[in-house]
Amino acid sequence: MSTQVPEKRKIEKQLVLPLKHAFNMSLRSIKIRFGRSIIVTSSIVLGIAFLMSILSSNAFIAGIIQKGPESLKIALQQNLDEIRTRQAWLVSLSLLVCVVGIVNAMLMAVTERSREIGTMKCLGALDKFIVELFLLESSIQGLAGSIIGVFVGALATLFIYLLRYKGLVWSIFPGQLIIKYSVFSILLGIVISVIGAIYPAYISAKLEPAEAIRREV
Amino acid sequence: MPKEAIVRTIGLKKTFLLGKIPLHVLKGIDIEIYRGEYISIMGPSGSGKTTLFNMIGGLDKPTEGKVYIDEVDIAQLDAYELAWLRCRKIGYIFQTFNLIPVMTALENVMLPMIFGGMENDEAMNKAKELLETVGLGERLHHKPFELSGGQQQRVAIARALANDPAIILADEPTGNLDLKTGKEIIHLLKEMNKNKEVSIITATHDLKMLDVSDRVIWIRDGLIERIEDRENLQIKVGEVEGEEAG
Numbered sequence: 072m073s074t075q076v077p078e079k080r081k082i083e084k085q086l087v088l089p090l091k092h093a094f095n096m097s098l099r100s101i102k103i104r105f106g107r108s109i110i111v112t113s114s115i116v117l118g119i120a121f122l123m124s125i126l127s128s129n130a131f132i133a134g135i136i137q138k139g140p141e142s143l144k145i146a147l148q149q150n151l152d153e154i155r156t157r158q159a160w161l162v163s164l165s166l167l168v169c170v171v172g173i174v175n176a177m178l179m180a181v182t183e184r185s186r187e188i189g190t191m192k193c194l195g196a197l198d199k200f201i202v203e204l205f206l207l208e209s210s211i212q213g214l215a216g217s218i219i220g221v222f223v224g225a226l227a228t229l230f231i232y233l234l235r236y237k238g239l240v241w242s243i244f245p246g247q248l249i250i251k252y253s254v255f256s257i258l259l260g261i262v263i264s265v266i267g268a269i270y271p272a273y274i275s276a277k278l279e280p281a282e283a284i285r286r287e288v
Numbered sequence: 289m290p291k292e293a294i295v296r297t298i299g300l301k302k303t304f305l306l307g308k309i310p311l312h313v314l315k316g317i318d319i320e321i322y323r324g325e326y327i328s329i330m331g332p333s334g335s336g337k338t339t340l341f342n343m344i345g346g347l348d349k350p351t352e353g354k355v356y357i358d359e360v361d362i363a364q365l366d367a368y369e370l371a372w373l374r375c376r377k378i379g380y381i382f383q384t385f386n387l388i389p390v391m392t393a394l395e396n397v398m399l400p401m402i403f404g405g406m407e408n409d410e411a412m413n414k415a416k417e418l419l420e421t422v423g424l425g426e427r428l429h430h431k432p433f434e435l436s437g438g439q440q441q442r443v444a445i446a447r448a449l450a451n452d453p454a455i456i457l458a459d460e461p462t463g464n465l466d467l468k469t470g471k472e473i474i475h476l477l478k479e480m481n482k483n484k485e486v487s488i489i490t491a492t493h494d495l496k497m498l499d500v501s502d503r504v505i506w507i508r509d510g511l512i513e514r515i516e517d518r519e520n521l522q523i524k525v526g527e528v529e530g531e532e533a534g
């Protein structure tokens with residue numbers, strides 16, 4: 072077989088999707104289908120806001136235990152372990168729900184865009200390009216959603232602690248810890264979005280072009 | 289000069305399974321299409337034109353038989369080579385235009401060139417040229433939904449020509465267009481066929497296509513009914529039209 076392929080072809084044979092273009096296409100897909108993008112993004116916002124509220128609440132407690140008055144320390148330390156376990160469960164559950172939401176919305180996107188995917192394949196897109204586009208789109212939404220989520224979560228917690236402990240909050244303010252947790256939450260948000268998009272991306276990449284184009288939406 | 293077969297199919301069969309019931313859509317198609325030809329594949333709706341078109345274009349796999357593009361058996365190609373073939377060797381045109389909705393006319397035409405590894409500026413210049421050739425020099429930055437059907441099909445033609453393919457496969461390119469626009473598109477295709485020396489294969493039941501075709505392949509129920517040269521065609525057009533109407 073390989074003898075039938077002219078030499079020249081072997082050399083110039085390359086297919087690429089430069090990141091700049093991929094990024095551009097993903098952004099536009101998000102914009103043009105804003106409704107669905109909002110669903111995906113808001114599910115991340117909620118999940119990450121919840122995570123962040125718990126993390127920053129932990130940060131405040133740690134701050135109070137470290138620098139706060141003796142009387143509060145003892146009260147706070149009492150059921151700390153039990154509370155933490157319960158929190159871990161809740162956070163895991165909420166993030167799981169978040170992933171399911173993303174998978175669901177992304178599967179809808181695959182159906183909606185079946186013809187577009189088929190067309191791109193006719194123009195020379197490799198399966199890998201399609202996967203790339205979906206994962207990129209999802210991570211952009213993950214990034215945006217997590218940033219919003221982190222702000223919402225942290226601010227809500229700050230508000231609650233200010234109500235409860237007033238000025239004390241500022242004197243023990245665990246700035247470094249909050250930043251650390253924010254970065255962690257944002258990274259986790261992106262990872263979760265990518266995980267949620269893997270299966271739908273795979274499904275769409277595997278569509279035969281003829282089948283993809285035939286499908287009526 | 290001997291005629292060079294750009295497309296050759298041998299004993300091509302395609303069977304779809306509907307549940308457990310096999311539906312034999314193509315029942316053994318042997319055709320040879322030569323470089324530079326304008327071929328119309330004519331047949332009533334449901335006769336298997338799109339299915340044949342998908343086999344030739346490497347968009348679906350035959351149940352039996354072989355497709356050779358430029359003497360290469362496409363069943364032997366791996367996924368990468370197949371994508372390369374679709375990118376560089378074949379241009380596709382569809383009844384429903386199938387432009388990428390989020391991209392402008394210019395970007396749609398650039399896309400196959402970008403996939404093919406061309407530099408951005410070069411791709412942009414070539415896309416502009418192509419859009420001018422199809423008469424859309426003024427519409428470069430319009431999105432598909434801002435264009436009429438005929439204009440969208442022109443963009444699709446420019447896009448199909450992007451990587452100077454050897455073959456253009458057009459599945460009912462005039463199916464969604466009115467009579468006049470359809471005629472314009474047919475003549476544009478013919479012009480490209482002459483000027484760019486690209487072989488054009490259209491699946492259609494649009495009798496307006498008969499005028500420009502070098503040969504017409506009539507299929508019915510998944511078999512070739514007859515193949516006619518242009519010369520013999522002239523006499524029969526009237527007769528065919530009668531048949532179709534009746």
Ligand SMILES: Nc1ncnc2c1ncn2[C@@H]1O[C@H](COP(=O)(O)OP(=O)(O)O)[C@@H](O)[C@H]1O
Nearest residue numbers: 304311313331332333334335336337338339340
């Ligand atoms: N993927 C598929 N699965 C099942 N049946 C199909 C599929 N594609 C086409 N067919 C059937 O094959 C026949 C021929 O279809 P098609 O090739 O689209 O005809 P044409 O393009 O000539 O109208 C039709 O009966 C159609 O329903």
Ligand SMILES: [Mg+2]
Nearest residue numbers: 337338459460
């Ligand atoms: Mg058809």
